[in-house]
Amino acid sequence: MTLQVAPPDVRTPEESRAITERQSGWLVIAEQESRDLWTSGRGSLLLFLFSILLSAVTYLTSTNQALNFLEQRESVNLVLQLAVAVGVLVTLVVSADGISGERERGTLESLLVTPVPRRSIIAGKLIAALTMWFATFVVTIPYVWVLARGVGILGQALALGFCVGTLVAVGLACVGLLISGVCNFNKTSIAASLFLMLILFAPTQLPSGLPQGWFFDVLRRANPVDSGLAYISSILVNGHSWTQDLSYLITPLLTAIIAGGALILAGPRLVRLTPGVNAG
Amino acid sequence: MRALIMILLLAGVLIELPAPALADPLTVEVVADPPVVSTVLGDHFEVSTEVKNTGTKPTGEILAHLNVASIEGSVYVDPEDWSSERSQQLSLKPGESRELSWEIQAVNSGQFAAYVVVVPFGGSVNGNEQLSISPLVKVDVAQRTTLTAGGALPVVLMVPLLTGVAAGTALFRVRRRRGAGT
Amino acid sequence: MTSTTVEAVRLTKHYGGRSAVQDVSFTASQGEIVGLLGPNGAGKTTTIRLLTTVLVPTSGEFSIAGHPSTSASEIRRCIGVLPESSGYPAHQTGGEYLRFFARLYGLSRSKANSLAAELLATVGLEQRAESSVSTYSRGMRQRLGIARALINDPVVVFLDEPTLGLDPAGQAQVLDLIRTIAKTRAATVVLSTHLLPEVEDVCSKVVILNHGRVAGAGSVGEVISTALIEQSAELRVPIDLVERARNVLAGFPNLAIDQLSEQPDVLVLAVDGAGTSGGSGDVMNAALAAITAAGIPVLRFELEGARLSDAFFKMTSEAVA
Numbered sequence: 047m048t049l050q051v052a053p054p055d056v057r058t059p060e061e062s063r064a065i066t067e068r069q070s071g072w073l074v075i076a077e078q079e080s081r082d083l084w085t086s087g088r089g090s091l092l093l094f095l096f097s098i099l100l101s102a103v104t105y106l107t108s109t110n111q112a113l114n115f116l117e118q119r120e121s122v123n124l125v126l127q128l129a130v131a132v133g134v135l136v137t138l139v140v141s142a143d144g145i146s147g148e149r150e151r152g153t154l155e156s157l158l159v160t161p162v163p164r165r166s167i168i169a170g171k172l173i174a175a176l177t178m179w180f181a182t183f184v185v186t187i188p189y190v191w192v193l194a195r196g197v198g199i200l201g202q203a204l205a206l207g208f209c210v211g212t213l214v215a216v217g218l219a220c221v222g223l224l225i226s227g228v229c230n231f232n233k234t235s236i237a238a239s240l241f242l243m244l245i246l247f248a249p250t251q252l253p254s255g256l257p258q259g260w261f262f263d264v265l266r267r268a269n270p271v272d273s274g275l276a277y278i279s280s281i282l283v284n285g286h287s288w289t290q291d292l293s294y295l296i297t298p299l300l301t302a303i304i305a306g307g308a309l310i311l312a313g314p315r316l317v318r319l320t321p322g323v324n325a326g
Numbered sequence: 327m328r329a330l331i332m333i334l335l336l337a338g339v340l341i342e343l344p345a346p347a348l349a350d351p352l353t354v355e356v357v358a359d360p361p362v363v364s365t366v367l368g369d370h371f372e373v374s375t376e377v378k379n380t381g382t383k384p385t386g387e388i389l390a391h392l393n394v395a396s397i398e399g400s401v402y403v404d405p406e407d408w409s410s411e412r413s414q415q416l417s418l419k420p421g422e423s424r425e426l427s428w429e430i431q432a433v434n435s436g437q438f439a440a441y442v443v444v445v446p447f448g449g450s451v452n453g454n455e456q457l458s459i460s461p462l463v464k465v466d467v468a469q470r471t472t473l474t475a476g477g478a479l480p481v482v483l484m485v486p487l488l489t490g491v492a493a494g495t496a497l498f499r500v501r502r503r504r505g506a507g508t
Numbered sequence: 509m510t511s512t513t514v515e516a517v518r519l520t521k522h523y524g525g526r527s528a529v530q531d532v533s534f535t536a537s538q539g540e541i542v543g544l545l546g547p548n549g550a551g552k553t554t555t556i557r558l559l560t561t562v563l564v565p566t567s568g569e570f571s572i573a574g575h576p577s578t579s580a581s582e583i584r585r586c587i588g589v590l591p592e593s594s595g596y597p598a599h600q601t602g603g604e605y606l607r608f609f610a611r612l613y614g615l616s617r618s619k620a621n622s623l624a625a626e627l628l629a630t631v632g633l634e635q636r637a638e639s640s641v642s643t644y645s646r647g648m649r650q651r652l653g654i655a656r657a658l659i660n661d662p663v664v665v666f667l668d669e670p671t672l673g674l675d676p677a678g679q680a681q682v683l684d685l686i687r688t689i690a691k692t693r694a695a696t697v698v699l700s701t702h703l704l705p706e707v708e709d710v711c712s713k714v715v716i717l718n719h720g721r722v723a724g725a726g727s728v729g730e731v732i733s734t735a736l737i738e739q740s741a742e743l744r745v746p747i748d749l750v751e752r753a754r755n756v757l758a759g760f761p762n763l764a765i766d767q768l769s770e771q772p773d774v775l776v777l778a779v780d781g782a783g784t785s786g787g788s789g790d791v792m793n794a795a796l797a798a799i800t801a802a803g804i805p806v807l808r809f810e811l812e813g814a815r816l817s818d819a820f821f822k823m824t825s826e827a828v829a
Binding site for chain 1: 367368369370406407409410411431433435470471473474475477478479481482483484485486489490492493495496497499500
Binding site: 082086152157159162 | 585
């Protein structure tokens with residue numbers, strides 16, 4: 047069989063450049079990565095499992111005849127905490143696959159020889175990873191509606207969950223991509239990210255009877271996930287105002303700024319065939 | 327005789343010496359409004375109080391503090407759950423009055439008393455000071471059932487169903503693409 | 509006049525103390541097919557990665573289509589690359605894959621759709637456009653990769669081992685496609701491969717790398733000549749004309765003539781002494797011409813040491829000085 051090659055269309059380099067600038071590479075990558083994540087079934091399967099968890103929590107809460115107003119408010123808080131924890135975790139795992147996964151699958155080099163800037167590649171992958179958080183939040187909305195409408199905190203709970211969850215998710219997605227950039231193997235990258243989550247969550251699982259001095263308070267506030275969740279609790283459960291405990295948001299904000307800044311600065315050196323940031 | 331008169335005079339002087347004085351009472355008047363609030367469990371309402379210095383001297387730093395108590399006696403009340411900002415600090419010149427408002431959420435059902443007490447604040451407190459208290463604000467909170475299993479069931483069932491269908495559709499499409507190649 | 513589209517000047521790449529590529533220089537012009545040859549670890553893939561801006565050279569310069577090495581984004585706009593062992597997203601279809609890359613190069617959705625369909629037809633995958641890439645055979649994936657390398661209508665196409673793992677029919681298809689790309693698109697093709705016989709047919713120029721250095725470069729004939737390979741030939745003539753053939757060939761003083769004991773009608777010819785391979789070739793040509801001029805039928809003539817593979821083995825077996 048002889049394969050024929052059709053004569054090419056004529057396009058000047060200037061026209062090519064103009065076209066490339068009009069259609070941002072980061073948007074194309076974000077769209078394709080998101081499509082791969084959701085049409086492959088990975089994302090929707092995770093959401094399905096998460097919805098089963100939330101349904102169990104909501105049903106158990108609703109069948110509790112002795113549930114009082116305050117406990118119902120705490121149930122809303124619990125659902126939001128689950129949403130943020132699960133949403134951030136899956137976002138981290140997806141972002142940890144971003145660069146090291148492409149290396150391992152052998153698809154990175156094809157991407158590197160396109161005219162898309164390295165930072166655009168990172169931006170596209172970051173956005174795709176964040177779709178996991180946004181989808182998790184959307185799935186959470188009906189549960190929060192059911193639990194929160196009777197206790198007058200529906201709007202507040204949704205706004206709070208969205209703002210704090212997005213802030214924490216952005217920070218940890220940036221961290222996940224940084225880890226992915228310096229790891230050669232995808233398993234290493236994902237394991238390192240999961241280990242990071244474990245370190246972040248471990249102090250919160252200590253028995254409440256242990257002494258809770260300044261050290262544990264610092265540990266809690268230094269943890270972007272835990273301090274974000276503590277901020278949500280302080281408003282939903284303790285009834286504080288949004289500005290009363292803003293100090294809890296310092297760590298999530300710093301994580302997002304530092305990790306995001308590191309990605310912007312080191313991005314071109316992370317998206318390479320070999321891991322690390324040394325000159326290639 | 328002269329000695330007896332001296333003793334009687336001395337006793338009279340001693341009797342006339344003033345007793346240790348009580349601290350100056352707070353010359354502050356507190357008025358709360360409205361006097362009765364009827365609401366439903368979970369709703370927010372506002373209580374206004376006017377604190378007025380009725381004395382001739384400045385009050386110095388004083389603290390107006392909100393408290394809530396059950397007047398039925400069977401409900402545990404944690405005032406922190408009702409309002410997160412229960413203390414407001416202020417100072418008043420003679421004749422000055424200030425209006426303070428309190429945002430409260432009814433987190434228990436039943437009958438309650440809300441009131442504001444004004445206490446002196448800071449290093450000048452010696453103990454023994456008189457306090458000023460507002461009249462009681464009666465709060466009637468009606469019970470409201472906000473969550474039932476039947477009300478939650480549609481969401482509990484539909485969301486996993488929808489996400490399951492989405493996941494199944496995606497996996498089916500993947501299988502079909504793979505099958506198209508074989 | 510064809511323009512120079514690839515120019516590499518003393519390209520060098522070190523990894524710590526190890527030199528992967530050292531002082532590699534060559535040029536390629538529009539429409540040329542350049543074969544980049546060498547044993548495993550010779551530096552072919554590293555050289556391609558340097559020229560495609562995936563790696564940064566330790567020293568040296570290069571330009572692609574007039575764009576210097578400092579203009580990486582400009583270079584990427586005008587090259588197409590099929591990397592060695594290129595991976596493909598398992599869950600995407602061939603059509604989706606090409607549409608994605610078309611959009612990365614700035615095409616609108618509709619243009620990406622039509623271009624993807626056109627390229628899939630070009631490489632013979634139109635029937636499998638909507639099948640998952642995970643169901644493609646090795647050869648189909650290579651063809652998909654070539655289609656992707658053509659998406660931006662490149663000035664220079666880099667193909668790193670495009671026939672790796674393909675059966676002979678697949679190899680022939682790919683080489684035919686490469687030939688057509690260079691001809692109809694006037695693109696320069698830089699082809700890294702181990703298939704020496706096919707390189708001789710397809711490539712107008714070869715660069716042989718050994719231990720990261722250029723061991724030989726030029727047209728196929730020039731490289732063979734440079735290799736200074738001693739040529740020999742087996743000449744079979746009718747048994748009754750063997751002596752007459754001997755007498756004709758005796759007129760060539762540099763030509764040693766021997767006879768195979770087991771095949772008395774076969775004469776083994778060898779060019780004596782030092783001389784360029786070009787000179788040996790001339791002697792052989794002249795000897796053959798003399799035989800035919802003498803009316804002696806040539807039943808078989810096999811020339812040894814005049815193939816690219818001979819030059820390749822000789823050049824790559826020599827130690828680097």
